[in-house]
Amino acid sequence: MAHRTPLFAAHQSAGARMVPFGGWDMPLHYGSQLDEHHVVRRAAGVFDVSHMRAVDLSGPRATEFLRYLLANDVARLHTPGTALYSCMLNAAGGVIDDLILYQCAPDHYRLVLNAATTDSDLDWIHQQAAPFAPVIARRDDLAMLAVQGPEARAKTIPLLPTALSATLEQLKPFHCCQQDDLFVARTGYTGEDGFEIILPNAQVEALWQRLLEAGVRPCGLGARDTLRLEAGMNLSGQDMTPDVSPLVSGLGWTIAWEPTERDFIGRAALEPLRQVPPTERLVGLLLLERGVLRPGQPVLWKDQPAGELTSGGFSPTLERSIGLARVRAEVTDDCTVEIRGKRLAARVVKPPFVRQGQVKIPLS
Amino acid sequence: MSQVPTDRVYNDSHEWLMDNGDGTATVGISEHAQEALGDLVFVEPPKIGDELSAKQACAVVESVKAASDVYSPISGEVVEINEQLSDSPELINGDAYGEGWIFRLKIADPSEIEALLDADAYGEQIADD
Numbered sequence: 506m507a508h509r510t511p512l513f514a515a516h517q518s519a520g521a522r523m524v525p526f527g528g529w530d531m532p533l534h535y536g537s538q539l540d541e542h543h544v545v546r547r548a549a550g551v552f553d554v555s556h557m558r559a560v561d562l563s564g565p566r567a568t569e570f571l572r573y574l575l576a577n578d579v580a581r582l583h584t585p586g587t588a589l590y591s592c593m594l595n596a597a598g599g600v601i602d603d604l605i606l607y608q609c610a611p612d613h614y615r616l617v618l619n620a621a622t623t624d625s626d627l628d629w630i631h632q633q634a635a636p637f638a639p640v641i642a643r644r645d646d647l648a649m650l651a652v653q654g655p656e657a658r659a660k661t662i663p664l665l666p667t668a669l670s671a672t673l674e675q676l677k678p679f680h681c682c683q684q685d686d687l688f689v690a691r692t693g694y695t696g697e698d699g700f701e702i703i704l705p706n707a708q709v710e711a712l713w714q715r716l717l718e719a720g721v722r723p724c725g726l727g728a729r730d731t732l733r734l735e736a737g738m739n740l741s742g743q744d745m746t747p748d749v750s751p752l753v754s755g756l757g758w759t760i761a762w763e764p765t766e767r768d769f770i771g772r773a774a775l776e777p778l779r780q781v782p783p784t785e786r787l788v789g790l791l792l793l794e795r796g797v798l799r800p801g802q803p804v805l806w807k808d809q810p811a812g813e814l815t816s817g818g819f820s821p822t823l824e825r826s827i828g829l830a831r832v833r834a835e836v837t838d839d840c841t842v843e844i845r846g847k848r849l850a851a852r853v854v855k856p857p858f859v860r861q862g863q864v865k866i867p868l869s
Numbered sequence: 870m871s872q873v874p875t876d877r878v879y880n881d882s883h884e885w886l887m888d889n890g891d892g893t894a895t896v897g898i899s900e901h902a903q904e905a906l907g908d909l910v911f912v913e914p915p916k917i918g919d920e921l922s923a924k925q926a927c928a929v930v931e932s933v934k935a936a937s938d939v940y941s942p943i944s945g946e947v948v949e950i951n952e953q954l955s956d957s958p959e960l961i962n963g964d965a966y967g968e969g970w971i972f973r974l975k976i977a978d979p980s981e982i983e984a985l986l987d988a989d990a991y992g993e994q995i996a997d998d
Binding site for chain 2: 522533534537538539727731795796797799818819821826845
């Protein structure tokens, strides 16, 4: 039986089409995925992302542990209330998962893990943690909302405790703040401004209802996927996997090589790869003909197999099909994608496709 | 519960077929099918002149989320396709039984039409979905 978030009944009464996702029953859309996509680019939408799992990690050696566990360096977080995006690698340098890590206080961190990989991520973290003896608390008692869009912050702040208002008004991107069990971060997965809010299960429905009353539209996982693809953000398990190096998956920028004496899991495997140009890379593709790019479709370059789509779909903002593809490094310009036996022209472009409502790639 | 018009017949794979009375039939997908697919963004129609056999996959409708085959309910030659779907696939979402028709074919064997589901039978099938 699939897990249900505390908002399951609220989704049903909002007309959601529920689908299985990562072991959870989640809303795909509430009528029109396209409308939900546009409302996030133009106004404000709210996503129930309570299937994602907050994990609190603390202890005198917590920082030291995370500097070993993660490819990005938590020592870059100099003050509490800041956030860091990082990959968690295996010993071979493959990507187990990506996550956002928040520093709540010195030696007190919160990670947010993807739904489908929560259990395996936590097993891995526990296996690595022993010598550092951190306290690891899986927060199944907490729910999570993502309010995203150009109007998201203005619509959300009046609904949160007034004691936090001034802090929230000033909160910078990739920063977070907290009052008791209410945690608010200026982060997201849509390419728009907004907040991610973590709060007790018992409180999430009241906030959800107040957001809807304030004119924030409920949005499903369908729109979440088209928004993140337009924003050029990788999806774990699809655009990066445990078998593929982050250097291939366009995530080299998230690896902190300095200081060189920091030993993190995967470093030994990646160091030699770093010295040579990668043979493959993740690129953005714009389909030049009618059709829809989908994961798994073969990419050809000069009529030779050159890789495959890892993500693909219809971009509601561009009204064109876009995708991410893992291809041989020499594929830098026009290529073709095989869709149901036909070869359709596509162009290599640099993601993001869309950010903050603005088209970021040439369309002609 | 989506409506099922009684002026046409249905395939168990959610296509409808309307006998035009002139030796041709019009084919589209049902309201139930368009609801399940969600916002449509691309339609790949059959080609005029294609000789289809009954139950043959002959067109593709793609929603934001996924691609689905459309099966011809009967055999026959494609004589017309709905050109408007090329720019406006959402016509299927808005009017699956009218402006969202997909193609017309020349009926090869009228007895194949009798083997399809009437509105009641199709309504029962989707009630069980």
